[in-house]
Amino acid sequence: MSVDEKRRGRERTGPVVREEQVLEKIEAFRRRRPRLLEDVVTMAHGAGGKASAALVDAVFLEAFRNKxxxxxxxxxxxxxxxxxxxxxxxxxxxxxxxRFPxxxxxxxxxxxxxNDLAVMGARPAWISAAFVIEEGFPIEQLRAIAADMAEAAKAADVEVVTGDTKVVSAGAADGLYITTAGVGLIPPGRELSGDRVRPGDRVLLSGTMGDHGAAVMLARGDLGIEGEIKSDTAPVNGLVEALLTAAPSTRWLRDPTRGGVGTVCNELAMETGLGVVLDEASLPVSPQVNGVCELLGIDPIYVANExxxxxxVAPEETDAALAAMREHPLGRDAVVIGEITDRLSATxxxxxxxxxxRIVDMLVGDPLPRIC
Amino acid sequence: MSVDEKRRGRERTGPVVREEQVLEKIEAFRRRRPRLLEDVVTMAHGAGGKASAALVDAVFLEAFRNKxxxxxxxxxxxxxxxxxxxxxxxxxxxxxxxRFPxxxxxxxxxxxxxNDLAVMGARPAWISAAFVIEEGFPIEQLRAIAADMAEAAKAADVEVVTGDTKVVSAGAADGLYITTAGVGLIPPGRELSGDRVRPGDRVLLSGTMGDHGAAVMLARGDLGIEGEIKSDTAPVNGLVEALLTAAPSTRWLRDPTRGGVGTVCNELAMETGLGVVLDEASLPVSPQVNGVCELLGIDPIYVANExxxxxxVAPEETDAALAAMREHPLGRDAVVIGEITDRLSATxxxxxxxxxxRIVDMLVGDPLPRIC
Structure with a gap:
């Protein structure tokens, strides 16, 4: 795939404008929290993008309001x-x-x-697992899934310490759903927060974008594409520990799952009120994922990673951070993808x-339902 | 309903035998952990009784084995x-x-x-809430459910501090499923465990049996019965605090949800290896719940409470425990329902x-699916 082809794949998201135009239009692009406009729940409300944020704000934050x-x-x-x-x-x-590659x-x-716990700066320790299973689900398949969980827990150095099992009639859970919760301790002195982000800070990504979302889409077999993309699903707590040891001033971490890097960067911009300027040429995407994204008409910047x-990270710790990530098996392809600026506001x-x-908005709609 | 009618309603569970015969048959009745015999998941695996225990042992405990x-x-x-x-x-x-009465x-x-946290002796503090919602689910209904959660959280003095929302296609979650997890601290010195249970200890129940299960069954409208039974759903953390203050030697607590009092007493018997002898005349059941149970052919001892x-409790603290429970709005009907004996083994x-x-086994099968 040529660079031009890649470029076209990525340009579906927003109009191409010149940087000075962007600056003039700060007010126009200033992000507000999205509003809930629908009367019923739609797939987009589960996609992790704009509609999800609107639903959470309008329903759950409204009901449970707390710090x-x-x-x-x-x-x-x-x-x-x-x-x-x-x-x-x-x-x-x-x-x-x-199951998917x-x-x-x-x-x-x-x-x-x-990973949610790790990017909070915590050391994940204990996991709960609740299963909603369909009547008729094969016990052997359940055993295999439990074995996968045990394997993943061992690799992440956490323990599954409590759980629950509910059974619903055939068809009412599409096989099974699993809900986990986790707790971990945050070592004293660790503070990761949007308040600590400053103009000039660098934005790092630990590897290629979109592998998980593309792998699941391909595994469904609906696309008629040969070839296999492997999900990147992995526990990042070890990688985060390595990063925070090498770059203790690290400001903010997130795992770009549903909604991808594009949505997570928007959350960063909204939380800090600052601009996040990404460098297109440095955004890492594998040729296979790029190919699938072109077919689907989706920018890989919105595709889930796991x-x-x-x-x-602080500018002066960028090299150390990058080196530490690249030394870790899960961060070998880590790169600087952009930086924080005060020349843009919450954009x-x-x-x-x-x-x-071009402006990258939060993910709108749900081009890839049920990828996690 | 006459006493005779009540008696008949309760006698479906096991053969009537004389106490001396029971003692002779201890070995025959000695409980073993149930074994998983099925190849596929059945509704009984979600009922909280024997099949649930077998599934948890054979699949989850096997995979995640830990203390x-x-x-x-x-x-x-x-x-x-x-x-x-x-x-x-x-x-x-x-x-x-x-929604149900x-x-x-x-x-x-x-x-x-x-309640799960409270009967561990903990003070529940923080709750997570994860929603799996069907596409097309009315936002207004979701708001109402969130409002119920907020109301319940306030009454229980806990906060919903984190959550997740997933959306599945219409039909794939029968409206919505909610998974909560909770954490709380156990005050120093509190130790509730089967190891502390002694022959002669009294078994107390805070009120009538089966109200929740019967209310949900009736709310489905399948039984063709007029009249309304209200679920007893309530947070018991306040009641537990009152009890533990009045009776600090309390040995063991459980909330008899799925599988009811009968199943929970079996868990107690298996955990301690001792016998639990309940006094039928003292088992509290409302006439309405008893009526529904007769129609369904279920012993109320197996019907869920929430x-x-x-x-x-220790024999010498029984009066204090009972008085403290009865002073609490949720424990007004508290009674002694039985005692612990070493004349029976794990029975x-x-x-x-x-x-x-008569012997009360764990709940077998699932006469009341999806009541929680």
Missing amino acids: ELERRCDGAVLPLPSGESLAFSTDSFVVHPL GGSIGHLAIHGTV GKVLAV VAVRTAFGGT | ELERRCDGAVLPLPSGESLAFSTDSFVVHPL GGSIGHLAIHGTV GKVLAV VAVRTAFGGT
């Missing part, structure tokens, strides 16, 4: 009487199919929650290869 | 570096219908997890009104 939910993170930081900080996170997994719902269920970390822009700049 | 899971509780007790003990529990809720899936989702506590028996004794 932790208002931080709009994938987990809560909870103060224990001893002065320790506990991280607590949950995710449901409804991936279809249950590189993993299964079992791996995802562990990795998803481990074993990647997006990090905002994500991509500098294209030919000098233009 | 916490082997305790076979509804939650884990986790040691923090500070010396504090954290309680951690999870439950999925798939109740049908979503006395509550909704929203109330259940909070109460279920709060706001009750079963407690094993639950009921002394009938006319001097016989």
Whole structure:
């Protein structure tokens, strides 16, 4: 695939504008929290993008309003009487199919929650697992999924310590759904927050974009494409520890799952009020994933990852951060993909290869339903 | 309903035998952990009884084997570096219908997890909530359920601090499923465990049996019965605190949800290796619940509760425990329902009104699917 072809694949998201035009239009592009416009739940509400944020704000934040939910993170930081900080996170997994190249719902269920805790700066320790299973689901398949979870838990150095099992009639859970929650402790002194992000900070990504989403789409067999893409599903807690040891001033971490790097960068921009300028040429995508994305008409910047970390690091620690990530098996392809700027306000822009700049909004709609 | 009618309703479970015969047959009745015999998941695997225990043992315990899971509780007790003990529990809720007299899936989702933590001796503090929602589910209904959760959380003095939302296609979640997890701290010195149970200890129940299960069955409208039974769904953490203050030697607590008092007493018998002898005349059941159970051919001893506590207390603290429970709005009907004996081994028996004794096994099958 040529660079031109790649470029076309990526330009579907927003108009191409020149940087000075962007600056003039800051007010126009200033992000507001999206609003809920629908009367019924749609697939887009589960996609992790704009509609998901709107649903969470309008329904759940409205009902449960508290400081932790208002931080709009994938987990809560909870103060224990001893002065320790506990991280607590949950995710449901409804991936279809249950098994795909590189993993299964079992791996995802562990990795998803481990990774949410890890990017909060926590050391994931204990996992709960709740199963909603269809009547008629083969016990052997359930054993295999439990074995995948056990394998993933071992690799991530966490324990599945409690659980629940519910059974629903055939057809009412598409096989099975798994919900995990996890807790871990945040070592004293670690503080990862949008408040610490400064103009000039660098944005790092630990590897290629979109492998998980593309792998699951391909595994469904609907696309009529030969070839295999492997999901990147993996526990990033080891990678995060390596990064935070090498670059202790690291400001902010996130795992770009549903909604991809594009949506996570928008969350960063909204949380900080600053601009995130990404360099298109440096955004890592494998040729296979790029090919699938072109066929689907999706920018890989919005496609889910399940074993990647997006990090905002201090300029002076960039080299150390990059070196530490590249030394880790999960960060070999780590790159600087952009930087933080105060020349844009709460906006994500991509500098294209030919000098233009385009705005990257949050993911709208759900081009890839049920990929996690 | 006459006493004779009641008696008949309760005698479906086991053969009527004389106490001396029971003693002779200890070996025959000695409980073993049930074994998984099926190739596919059945509704019984979700009923909280014998099949559920077999599935958990054969699949999940086998895969994740660790000390916490082997305790076979509804939650884990986790040691923090500070010396504090954290309680951690999870439950999925798939109740049908979503709303029933006395509550909704929203109330259940909070109460279920709060109560699991409370009977571990913990003070529930933080809740996670993960939603699997069908495409097309009305936003207004979702708001109402979130409002129920918020109301329940406020009443239980817990906060919903983190969550997740997934959307599946219409029909693939029967409206919606909610999975909550919860964490709380166990005050130092509290130790509730089967190891502390002694012959002569009293078994207390905080109120009538089976209200929740009967309410949900009636709400489905399949039975053609007029009249309304209200679910007892409620957070028992306040009741447990009152009990543990009045009776600090309390040995063991459980909330008799799926599988009811009968199943929970079997868990107690298996955990302690001792006998649990219940007094039929003292088992509290409302006439309405008894009527529904007769129609369904189910012993109310197996019907789910969602706001009750079963407690094993020291003989000398029985009066104090009973008084404290009865002073609490959720424990007004608290009674002593039986006692612990070493004349039986890992067995639950009921002394009938006319001097016989029958064995109460764990719930077998699933007469009331999807009641939580």
